[in-house]
Amino acid sequence: MPDDPATRARQRMQALRSSFREHLDEMVTRVAQDWRDLHTGADQATILDGFRELYAAAHRITGSAGSFGYRSVSEAAAPLEVLLGRVREVDAPPGREIWDQIGLYVSHLADSWSAQRERDPDSLGEARGLCRPAFDPGLLYALGDAAEIATLANRLAPFGYRLESFRDPLTLAGACRQEPPGVVLWLDSLEALAALADLPESVPVLMLAEQPDMPRRLAAVRAGCQGYLTRPVELGDLVVWLEQLSRRGTQPAEPYRVLIVDDDEHLAESYRLVLQMAGLWASVLSEPLRILEVLVTDNPDLILMDMQMPDCSGMELVQVIRQHLNYLGIPIVFLSAEDDRERQLGARIVGADDFLPKPVSAPQLVRMVSNRAERSRALRLALRQDSLTGLLNPVGLKERLTVELLRAQRQSTPLSLALLDLDRFRDFNERHGHYQGDQVLRALTRLLARRLRRTDIIGRNGGGEFAIILPDTAAPAASRVIDELRGMLACLDFTGEVGADEPLTLSAGIADNRADAGPEALLAAARQALRQAKLAGRDRVVSNHVTGDVQR
Amino acid sequence: MTIPVLERILYVEDDPDIQSIAKLALEELGGFAVEACMSGREALARAVDFDPQLLILDVMMPEMDGPTTLAELRKLPPIQDVPAIFMTAKVQVQEVAHYKALGAADVIAKPFDPMTLAEEVQEIWKRYHAG
Numbered sequence: 001m002p003d004d005p006a007t008r009a010r011q012r013m014q015a016l017r018s019s020f021r022e023h024l025d026e027m028v029t030r031v032a033q034d035w036r037d038l039h040t041g042a043d044q045a046t047i048l049d050g051f052r053e054l055y056a057a058a059h060r061i062t063g064s065a066g067s068f069g070y071r072s073v074s075e076a077a078a079p080l081e082v083l084l085g086r087v088r089e090v091d092a093p094p095g096r097e098i099w100d101q102i103g104l105y106v107s108h109l110a111d112s113w114s115a116q117r118e119r120d121p122d123s124l125g126e127a128r129g130l131c132r133p134a135f136d137p138g139l140l141y142a143l144g145d146a147a148e149i150a151t152l153a154n155r156l157a158p159f160g161y162r163l164e165s166f167r168d169p170l171t172l173a174g175a176c177r178q179e180p181p182g183v184v185l186w187l188d189s190l191e192a193l194a195a196l197a198d199l200p201e202s203v204p205v206l207m208l209a210e211q212p213d214m215p216r217r218l219a220a221v222r223a224g225c226q227g228y229l230t231r232p233v234e235l236g237d238l239v240v241w242l243e244q245l246s247r248r249g250t251q252p253a254e255p256y257r258v259l260i261v262d263d264d265e266h267l268a269e270s271y272r273l274v275l276q277m278a279g280l281w282a283s284v285l286s287e288p289l290r291i292l293e294v295l296v297t298d299n300p301d302l303i304l305m306d307m308q309m310p311d312c313s314g315m316e317l318v319q320v321i322r323q324h325l326n327y328l329g330i331p332i333v334f335l336s337a338e339d340d341r342e343r344q345l346g347a348r349i350v351g352a353d354d355f356l357p358k359p360v361s362a363p364q365l366v367r368m369v370s371n372r373a374e375r376s377r378a379l380r381l382a383l384r385q386d387s388l389t390g391l392l393n394p395v396g397l398k399e400r401l402t403v404e405l406l407r408a409q410r411q412s413t414p415l416s417l418a419l420l421d422l423d424r425f426r427d428f429n430e431r432h433g434h435y436q437g438d439q440v441l442r443a444l445t446r447l448l449a450r451r452l453r454r455t456d457i458i459g460r461n462g463g464g465e466f467a468i469i470l471p472d473t474a475a476p477a478a479s480r481v482i483d484e485l486r487g488m489l490a491c492l493d494f495t496g497e498v499g500a501d502e503p504l505t506l507s508a509g510i511a512d513n514r515a516d517a518g519p520e521a522l523l524a525a526a527r528q529a530l531r532q533a534k535l536a537g538r539d540r541v542v543s544n545h546v547t548g549d550v551q552r
Numbered sequence: 553m554t555i556p557v558l559e560r561i562l563y564v565e566d567d568p569d570i571q572s573i574a575k576l577a578l579e580e581l582g583g584f585a586v587e588a589c590m591s592g593r594e595a596l597a598r599a600v601d602f603d604p605q606l607l608i609l610d611v612m613m614p615e616m617d618g619p620t621t622l623a624e625l626r627k628l629p630p631i632q633d634v635p636a637i638f639m640t641a642k643v644q645v646q647e648v649a650h651y652k653a654l655g656a657a658d659v660i661a662k663p664f665d666p667m668t669l670a671e672e673v674q675e676i677w678k679r680y681h682a683g
Binding site: 005006008009010012013016017020023059060062063064065066067068071074078081 | 567569570572573574576577580581583612641662663664665666667
């Protein structure tokens with residue numbers, strides 16, 4: 001419909017955008033020019049005037065560029081605006097450190113604009129600010145025998161996957177272009193793999209082959225398959241593969257967390273903005289002496305710290321942090337104008353991991369911080385992971401529960417803890433063997449991971465017992481969610497796969513934080529509820545609010 | 553309770569680029585009549601005649617900023633109870649509570665998405681009237 005209001009508005013916006021583009025070009029060029037001129041300013045009044053104008057320009061660019069689709073330009077101008085805002089407040093020319101940092105932000109702004117100008121998106125799509133995935137991760141296409149695919153579709157449904165069946169590779173390729181799926185499952189012959197050439201490269205293909213031999217595996221790799229499983233497939237394995245393949249290119253479930261320690265609030269705020277726009281979560285601490293308390297509440301993957309601070313030096317602070325076993329592994333990156341090798345070595349000896357020279361360029365900051373935070377997160381996870389299921393182990397769980405409870409308390413939001421236990425799981429293991437029992441645990445793990453929200457935290461306490469932390473959820477809502485899971489478990493058919501002779505069930509106990517209970521009390525309350533569920537005949541969910549102190 | 557239909561918006565923004573795209577978005581996609589002003593002073597001069605149902609104010613403007621403009625507008629009897637939305641940089645959105653204390657019904661972050669701006673305004677309007 002060429003004449004609907006949206007299309008008409010879009011056309012007129014495109015016209016506005018073209019003229020804005022030229023204007024933005026002028027503004028960015030002038031910022032760079034004004035910045036150069038500032039260095040030759042005759043007297044303080046001229047210099048301050050110059051800073052005021054720069055501030056106004058940065059403010060305009062931050063507010064406008066993104067609304068016209070140039071989001072990265074807005075994002076590059078935002079930290080500049082923060083620092084220039086500080087100069088405006090103080091109303092005196094800044095010190096060397098801020099001066100240099102502004103210089104780097106100015107060049108980053110110019111770089112961002114020239115990068116955008118070259119590959120100018122000619123639609124307002126970028127302005128939408130929505131990172132719509134280019135594909136539907138829950139949608140799967142399968143090529144092969146329709147009956148076999150239908151069976152597979154039933155088994156995958158509880159995990160939230162929709163499976164569409166195809167007979168003909170060409171139709172499949174067409175569908176992949178029209179509506180890209182998370183993954184293509186290939187149940188057809190090896191010979192048919194030649195048709196893979198027609199599929200868009202971005203769609204991953206998982207081979208579900210009849211034989212596991214080397215020549216076939218190699219052929220699959222050469223044809224471009226990303227994964228290879230042998231039929232009949234074990235459901236747990238299949239779901240792990242599907243999750244991995246369909247998650248391509250997406251951010252981690254929880255952004256990496258960075259704590260910035262710097263006594264200069266504006267400088268710290270500008271770093272925070274740079275990191276936040278790169279998809280990280282960052283918080284600022286400008287009173288270094290509060291570090292231990294903030295480490296508990298903010299739970300960072302990495303600390304970015306100024307080396308020179310008034311109350312205590314970065315070197316001293318690092319040593320205090322490293323006195324705590326819990327924080328031995330957390331990476332600490334120093335921001336420092338220090339290029340004295342000896343002093344840097346000294347800082348490393350007391351426990352610093354790296355140095356970023358000040359002023360720091362935005363891309364450099366993002367690169368170093370995300371790389372180190374990623375490794376730190378992976379390491380931390382490995383130490384807190386249950387080896388069988390990959391979920392949090394009891395140590396990790398307790399730690400997260402403490403953090404999440406504090407957060408809930410601070411934000412006055414509810415939080416629930418659910419303990420789930422497979423009914424008569426010990427009997428199951430004795431009758432069918434531990435290998436089969438493990439398959440069940442893995443299947444349940446995948447079910448939980450697929451069905452719960454990304455913000456829910458799942459752990460395994462050992463045996464058939466799982467624990468789930470549900471932030472932002474009071475006990476009644478949590479009970480509903482867990483009861484749905486209980487229903488889904490009953491639909492998972494283990495009889496064929498692991499030879500179970502009757503359906504598996506689970507019992508669950510739920511408690512929430514309404515009385516500001518600590519982690520111990522919450523765990524005890526959930527355990528008590530779980531016990532009640534077991535006593536009442538199993539296969540049910542019981543919730544037990546933590547009853548608070550009478551004096552409260 | 554029935555929610556009145558939103559028709560007239562008084563919009564104050566000193567940046568001509570932002571003003572042009574926001575006005576276009578509100579008029580074309582929202583179907584609203586938008587009286588756009590470049591400054592608080594201009595808004596004060598035109599507010600009573602235009603008789604707006606909703607005010608949208610940029611926070612940072614030279615001379616009279618958004619909160620000051622709102623306080624002055626509210627001194628005009630016909631504008632006394634007209635709900636207001638502040639528009640401000642993403643940086644300051646954490647301060648929503650602060651702006652609400654200054655009398656705003658809500659805050660819209662800049663940069664905004666012109667394709668959804670009108671919907672966002674409509675949502676705020678409905679929330680405001682739903683209490």
